[in-house]
Amino acid sequence: MSKKKTRSLQTVGAIGEFGLVEWIKRHTPKLKGVRRGIGDDTAVLRDANGQNQLFTIDTIVENIDFRTCEATPEEIGWKALAVNLSDIAAMGGVPTVAVVSLTLPRNTSLRFVKRFYAGMRRAAEKYHVALVGGDLSRGPKVSCSVALLGQTLKHRTIYRTGARVGDVIGVTGHLGGSILGKHLRFLPRIKEGQFLARAGAHTMIDISDGLIQDLGHLLERKGLGFELDKATVPVSGAACKLARGNPHEAIRHALFDGEDFELLFTMKPAAFRRLTPRWKKQFSIPLTAIGYVRRASKSSRTINGTNGFQHF
Amino acid sequence: MSKKKTRSLQTVGAIGEFGLVEWIKRHTPKLKGVRRGIGDDTAVLRDANGQNQLFTIDTIVENIDFRTCEATPEEIGWKALAVNLSDIAAMGGVPTVAVVSLTLPRNTSLRFVKRFYAGMRRAAEKYHVALVGGDLSRGPKVSCSVALLGQTLKHRTIYRTGARVGDVIGVTGHLGGSILGKHLRFLPRIKEGQFLARAGAHTMIDISDGLIQDLGHLLERKGLGFELDKATVPVSGAACKLARGNPHEAIRHALFDGEDFELLFTMKPAAFRRLTPRWKKQFSIPLTAIGYVRRASKSSRTINGTNGFQHF
Numbered sequence: 001m002s003k004k005k006t007r008s009l010q011t012v013g014a015i016g017e018f019g020l021v022e023w024i025k026r027h028t029p030k031l032k033g034v035r036r037g038i039g040d041d042t043a044v045l046r047d048a049n050g051q052n053q054l055f056t057i058d059t060i061v062e063n064i065d066f067r068t069c070e071a072t073p074e075e076i077g078w079k080a081l082a083v084n085l086s087d088i089a090a091m092g093g094v095p096t097v098a099v100v101s102l103t104l105p106r107n108t109s110l111r112f113v114k115r116f117y118a119g120m121r122r123a124a125e126k127y128h129v130a131l132v133g134g135d136l137s138r139g140p141k142v143s144c145s146v147a148l149l150g151q152t153l154k155h156r157t158i159y160r161t162g163a164r165v166g167d168v169i170g171v172t173g174h175l176g177g178s179i180l181g182k183h184l185r186f187l188p189r190i191k192e193g194q195f196l197a198r199a200g201a202h203t204m205i206d207i208s209d210g211l212i213q214d215l216g217h218l219l220e221r222k223g224l225g226f227e228l229d230k231a232t233v234p235v236s237g238a239a240c241k242l243a244r245g246n247p248h249e250a251i252r253h254a255l256f257d258g259e260d261f262e263l264l265f266t267m268k269p270a271a272f273r274r275l276t277p278r279w280k281k282q283f284s285i286p287l288t289a290i291g292y293v294r295r296a297s298k299s300s301r302t303i304n305g306t307n308g309f310q311h312f
Numbered sequence: 313m314s315k316k317k318t319r320s321l322q323t324v325g326a327i328g329e330f331g332l333v334e335w336i337k338r339h340t341p342k343l344k345g346v347r348r349g350i351g352d353d354t355a356v357l358r359d360a361n362g363q364n365q366l367f368t369i370d371t372i373v374e375n376i377d378f379r380t381c382e383a384t385p386e387e388i389g390w391k392a393l394a395v396n397l398s399d400i401a402a403m404g405g406v407p408t409v410a411v412v413s414l415t416l417p418r419n420t421s422l423r424f425v426k427r428f429y430a431g432m433r434r435a436a437e438k439y440h441v442a443l444v445g446g447d448l449s450r451g452p453k454v455s456c457s458v459a460l461l462g463q464t465l466k467h468r469t470i471y472r473t474g475a476r477v478g479d480v481i482g483v484t485g486h487l488g489g490s491i492l493g494k495h496l497r498f499l500p501r502i503k504e505g506q507f508l509a510r511a512g513a514h515t516m517i518d519i520s521d522g523l524i525q526d527l528g529h530l531l532e533r534k535g536l537g538f539e540l541d542k543a544t545v546p547v548s549g550a551a552c553k554l555a556r557g558n559p560h561e562a563i564r565h566a567l568f569d570g571e572d573f574e575l576l577f578t579m580k581p582a583a584f585r586r587l588t589p590r591w592k593k594q595f596s597i598p599l600t601a602i603g604y605v606r607r608a609s610k611s612s613r614t615i616n617g618t619n620g621f622q623h624f
Contacts, residue, residue, distance in 0.1 A: 012425060013418035017448050020422075024429060024446075031442040034409070043444035045409060049360050055444065057369075057411040057459050061451040097346070097357060099369040101457045106325035110332075113324060117336060130343040132355035132367065134336075136329050139373040140452050145413045147369050147459030 077119030085188035092197025167266035176239025176253030389431030397500035404509025488551025488565030
């Protein structure tokens with residue numbers, strides 16, 4: 001059997017989510033009017049008014065992203081919109097308008113749909129998003145796709161590329177143990193993302209695959225490594241609870257657990273020092289410097305180990 | 313048990329797709345900057361340049377909208393984008409940019425994904441749509457959500473409302489029997505939709521639920537009925553094939569089959585007469601007048617019978 005044939009028989013489970021994204025990226029033509037296509041938190045389109053339009057889509061699927069026995073319908077509705085809001089936050093953007101496609105088994109109760117929609121509306125109202133349309137389909141399991149538009153100023157759009165050697169690595173909130181409930185109820189860091197964009201973040205991402213894996217996405221460019229001070233990583237109460245008092249285990253959760261939906265960014269150390277007092281005035285969640293971007297070398301931690309969440 | 317409680321125990325199968333859409337519409341606040349929200353083919357947003365921005369989402373689900381044993385992966389990819397293109401066509405719009413969310417079982421072959429994506433890219437290239445981003449999820453069956461942006465001039469956006477008594481009812485192409493294959497390979501009527509918008513269509517929809525049911529959507533306003541001349545309905549070869557030579561049965565297919573994705577519109581009879589010679593020069597598919605919009609009365613056909621495709 002030729003090599004080509006063998007590869008064609010591979011499954012998506014074998015090649016993995018990132019392998020598949022890479023393949024799609026290579027096979028998608030680049031077009032005018034598109035500042036950033038596949039591979040960032042959102043696509044970035046040129047707007048006639050010098051602004052950037054953000055455009056993103058995300059799907060949550062029953063038994064993968066939530067279980068109907070554990071999550072309330074309101075929480076599922078909240079999460080379906082919030083995962084998209086978090087992508088807009090990671091660009092430093094303002095969310096504006098969403099459309100929703102909901103797939104339901106035939107025997108879904110009307111009560112479920114009403115409570116699901118109440119949860120989604122609550123997120124929409126809190127973050128000033130207009131729900132303007134959508135689509136209903138029948139399917140074997142509950143799943144929900146949301147597409148969301150947003151805006152940023154042209155020079156305040158923060159991409160996944162742009163980290164520089166010497167940058168401080170910062171993170172919002174507390175990390176780890178999201179599986180205990182935060183992944184259903186998290187608050188997308190929209191205002192925080194805009195603040196960090198204005199304060200001079202070079203690069204930013206929302207932590208969905210786990211701190212270490214998402215840091216890898218920010219430092220993908222050859223020649224970049226990082227140095228983390230484990231002792232400074234803001235470990236969440238949930239991570240401690242999961243670790244049952246074992247501090248090493250708790251830090252492991254903070255470093256590798258997915259779906260924290262906190263913002264991870266890099267910026268000049270001086271800019272970070274300047275923003276700290278203003279951050280404390282404006283936000284109640286912590287902002288923590290956890291390390292530095294380094295030139296990749298043998299002593300810098302490699303960023304190739306993918307220990308976070310992969311979809312396949 | 314109180315009436316309220318009984319209703320809450322209803323399933324989405326019992327209330328039906330349109331009942332659910334009505335409920336969602338009633339429970340969604342209207343917002344500034346949104347010209348048209350839930351209930352039309354696409355949402356219509358105000359643009360700073362006096363243009364309208366169209367925004368739509370649609371999902372296709374395995375075993376509902378396609379079967380992997382009948383459709384090629386290329387056809388499934390084509391259809392996933394084309395159903396959205398058809399919604400833009402029904403507004404008289406130009407499609408611009410899409411994001412794609414693809415849900416796959418773990419054991420899906422890489423070959424399937426590559427062929428699926430080739431089909432979608434072919435549709436994107438043919439209709440000049442930029443595929444700019446997306447999302448991959450794991451799920452029990454293949455499903456694909458596409459969100460699509462488009463544009464129309466403000467005074468050339470054609471809604472589902474706006475039909476007037478005396479309007480001619482027109483339709484593009486041939487109808488019925490789409491299940492034999494057209495539903496996987498249809499050509500969204502983008503250029504045709506723009507032509508009809510310029511030619512003065514009062515209202516327009518793409519036929520996804522069946523001619524009679526979608527005509528009902530155009531004439532929902534109280535006081536509107538219709539008169540169709542069955543003999544003029546352009547019956548497709550596939551409808552004849554399904555009907556095995558029975559002409560009554562063939563017309564039934566043309567009137568009630570879903571997923572034709574042809575355009576159904578109404579306009580002044582004089583405007584229709586004027587456009588006919590230009591249509592013939594520009595397009596190879598037929599444009600047929602099949603009846604008139606009438607004042608609703610006992611003799612006008614009622615539009616309440618829903619014989620088309622409902623998702624639940």
